[in-house]
Amino acid sequence: MQTAIDIRTVTKTYGTFTALHGVSLSIMDNEFFTLLGPSGCGKTTLLRMIAGFEDVTKGDILLFGQNIAALDPNLRPVNTVFQQYALFPHMSVIDNVAFGLKMKGFDLPTRRKRAGEMLDMVHLSSFADRLPAQLSGGQQQRVALARALAPQPKVLLLDEPLSALDLKLRQAMRMELKQLQQDTGITFIFVTHDQEEALTMSNRIAVMSAGHVQQIGTPRDIYESPVNRFVADFIGETNLLEVEVASITGDLAQVILPGGHSITCSTATHDPGRHHLSIRPERLTLGPVGTGLEATVDQVIYLGTDLQVLVRLDGGTPLQIRIQNAARIEVPEPGTRIGLQLEEGAARLLAD
Amino acid sequence: MALRSVRHYPGFFSIAMLCLIILYAPLIVVMVYSFNDSPSITNWGGLSLRWYFDVFTGPEAPRFRAAAWNSLTIAVLAATIATAIATAAALAMLRAGKFKGRSLTFALINLPLMVPEIVIAVATLIFFTMIGFTTGYLTILIAHITFCIPFAYLPIAARLQGIDGSYEAAARDLYATRAQSFFLVLLPLMAPGVISGYLLAFIISLDDFIITNFVKGAGMETLPTAIFGSVKQGIKPNIMAISTLMLGVSILFVTLSYLINRKGRQSP
Numbered sequence: 001m002q003t004a005i006d007i008r009t010v011t012k013t014y015g016t017f018t019a020l021h022g023v024s025l026s027i028m029d030n031e032f033f034t035l036l037g038p039s040g041c042g043k044t045t046l047l048r049m050i051a052g053f054e055d056v057t058k059g060d061i062l063l064f065g066q067n068i069a070a071l072d073p074n075l076r077p078v079n080t081v082f083q084q085y086a087l088f089p090h091m092s093v094i095d096n097v098a099f100g101l102k103m104k105g106f107d108l109p110t111r112r113k114r115a116g117e118m119l120d121m122v123h124l125s126s127f128a129d130r131l132p133a134q135l136s137g138g139q140q141q142r143v144a145l146a147r148a149l150a151p152q153p154k155v156l157l158l159d160e161p162l163s164a165l166d167l168k169l170r171q172a173m174r175m176e177l178k179q180l181q182q183d184t185g186i187t188f189i190f191v192t193h194d195q196e197e198a199l200t201m202s203n204r205i206a207v208m209s210a211g212h213v214q215q216i217g218t219p220r221d222i223y224e225s226p227v228n229r230f231v232a233d234f235i236g237e238t239n240l241l242e243v244e245v246a247s248i249t250g251d252l253a254q255v256i257l258p259g260g261h262s263i264t265c266s267t268a269t270h271d272p273g274r275h276h277l278s279i280r281p282e283r284l285t286l287g288p289v290g291t292g293l294e295a296t297v298d299q300v301i302y303l304g305t306d307l308q309v310l311v312r313l314d315g316g317t318p319l320q321i322r323i324q325n326a327a328r329i330e331v332p333e334p335g336t337r338i339g340l341q342l343e344e345g346a347a348r349l350l351a352d
Numbered sequence: 353m354a355l356r357s358v359r360h361y362p363g364f365f366s367i368a369m370l371c372l373i374i375l376y377a378p379l380i381v382v383m384v385y386s387f388n389d390s391p392s393i394t395n396w397g398g399l400s401l402r403w404y405f406d407v408f409t410g411p412e413a414p415r416f417r418a419a420a421w422n423s424l425t426i427a428v429l430a431a432t433i434a435t436a437i438a439t440a441a442a443l444a445m446l447r448a449g450k451f452k453g454r455s456l457t458f459a460l461i462n463l464p465l466m467v468p469e470i471v472i473a474v475a476t477l478i479f480f481t482m483i484g485f486t487t488g489y490l491t492i493l494i495a496h497i498t499f500c501i502p503f504a505y506l507p508i509a510a511r512l513q514g515i516d517g518s519y520e521a522a523a524r525d526l527y528a529t530r531a532q533s534f535f536l537v538l539l540p541l542m543a544p545g546v547i548s549g550y551l552l553a554f555i556i557s558l559d560d561f562i563i564t565n566f567v568k569g570a571g572m573e574t575l576p577t578a579i580f581g582s583v584k585q586g587i588k589p590n591i592m593a594i595s596t597l598m599l600g601v602s603i604l605f606v607t608l609s610y611l612i613n614r615k616g617r618q619s620p
């Protein structure tokens with residue numbers, strides 16, 4: 001498979017502040033790639049450098065092998081869907097969609113035809129002559145998408161395009177976006193701070209924090225084999241406990257839990273000493289006393305689809321457990337003594 | 353406790369009325385007496401348009417016509433050039449990022465608003481004399497362009513400040529060159545501010561007396577200096593008619609400027 005975007009040790013500084021520290025990423029052609037991270041971690045900055053709105057302080061950006069780091073934005077075959085859409089308020093919907101084609105020098109009939117097809121694709125044909133201000137937020141969002149796709153860019157950049165929509169619409173648009181990416185075959189680079197969005201849509205995810213890429217991998221990799229404490233904590237919910245490492249052999253570690261129990265788990269570190277252990281709440285099961293770890297139920301929280309059970313290990317360490325709210329479930333009473341079992345892959349030893 | 357509206361303060365109504373009378377009574381008197389059918393400026397002799405005809409056909413008509421032509425052409429030229437410069441200045445101030453001397457530039461652009469007009473007038477005259485420039489039409493035009501710039505700048509900069517940079521970024525992203533992004537996207541969005549600035553500059557130029565009077569040179573007249581010259585020989589009712597006409601033009605332009613600005617705000 002071809003590499004669409006190759007980001008090579010890209011650094012960005014604003015005055016004395018470093019927004020990106022030597023970031024390297026390879027994004028494949030036809031991939032739905034997501035940059036995920038908390039606010040201020042540099043996602044937008046990286047996206048703006050790929051689009052050409054921001055100078056690269058150090059490093060290179062290659063688009064299908066060509067170094068584009070010094071090109072003006074209008075010379076890059078890359079289009080952007082802006083967070084606030086940035087539709088031209090003085091132009092009709094169809095003129096907005098046709099703008100890129102016009103700038104590329106296509107004649108009027110071609111522009112009209114292609115822009116019309118784009119509006120069809122996002123189900124907005126009947127709105128062609130309206131002004132952006134006469135559309136709902138979701139409709140504006142789709143116009144922005146059609147406008148960015150109309151010139152058939154090699155890569156589409158999307159900066160939190162769903163964040164301004166309400167929950168229901170956001171969930172519907174996730175599927176629509178994913179479908180659009182598969183239909184057009186264009187590489188999508190999607191920015192979000194919503195991990196659920198990232199997990200459901202992406203082929204691969206780069207988790208970022210404070211200007212560094214922490215981990216790159218498939219949603220499954222990122223969720224099940226986080227490399228460090230930040231990733232484990234940021235993606236999904238987890239129990240983080242500080243543990244003593246007894247031994248590490250290959251990808252398996254023997255660790256000692258705060259209560260004195262010893263378990264075997266996968267590991268992301270090879271250094272001995274004290275480290276953090278992540279235990280996913282949905283991979284813990286409740287059983288009768290005497291099976292697995294001994295614990296006491298503190299509280300049971302009803303979440304609809306799930307129940308969240310807060311327990312305390314003998315020795316005082318609190319843990320949360322998720323169990324599905326199935327039809328014939330026995331809800332444990334607070335104070336009950338129980339046994340806890342770790343399913344396969346529940347625990348993972350993390351690097352710091 | 354609810355705050356009392358300022359309207360309920362004691363004496364509010366009478367003070368407001370006093371201010372309104374002081375501001376507008378003279379204007380109303382001039383407007384009413386411009387329709388007076390009597391050569392006296394104090395006695396009412398019935399309603400007529402005779403002084404308006406006098407402005408266009410009477411003994412002073414050629415003088416007024418020449419002055420009006422000068423005023424109008426200077427106002428159009430000065431407003432056009434000042435608006436272009438003010439637009440460029442606003443772009444540099446608000447879109448070029450931080451540059452050395454940015455605050456100084458801002459102060460320089462707006463300085464003419466703070467300096468007393470008479471000081472500018474004297475300084476400009478001295479300047480033209482020192483560089484050996486003959487005073488006349490051109491010196492008036494140059495002076496007008498200079499003091500019109502800050503008036504044009506204010507509405508343009510205010511408008512530009514409210515336009516998010518993402519529109520230009522979107523245009524550039526969609527293959528527009530710098531020039532295309534300016535003319536096809538930014539300028540149309542700025543238009544209400546630009547038009548408003550133009551109208552303001554136009555009216556400021558049309559109205560100016562002090563600076564013009566200093567730099568106009570002998571034999572050159574604009575409408576305000578011509579009116580002043582005529583008044584020096586005694587106030588005749590035709591002055592009231594011509595003043596009323598100028599007031600009408602001013603009100604028209606200021607209203608237009610306001611309406612355009614307001615319309616622009618509704619649809620960014």
Ligand SMILES: Nc1ncnc2c1ncn2[C@@H]1O[C@H](COP(=O)(O)OP(=O)(O)OP(=O)(O)O)[C@@H](O)[C@H]1O
Nearest residue numbers: 014017019037038039040041042043044045046193
């Ligand atoms: N023009 C600038 N000048 C100085 N610092 C900047 C500038 N633009 C961004 N930064 C800083 O760079 C860091 C990264 O910003 P960026 O906008 O890329 O964050 P982000 O990951 O997109 O966050 P969010 O999720 O809030 O959009 C932030 O700390 C921000 O304050």
Ligand SMILES: [Mg+2]
Nearest residue numbers: 043044045159
């Ligand atoms: Mg951002």
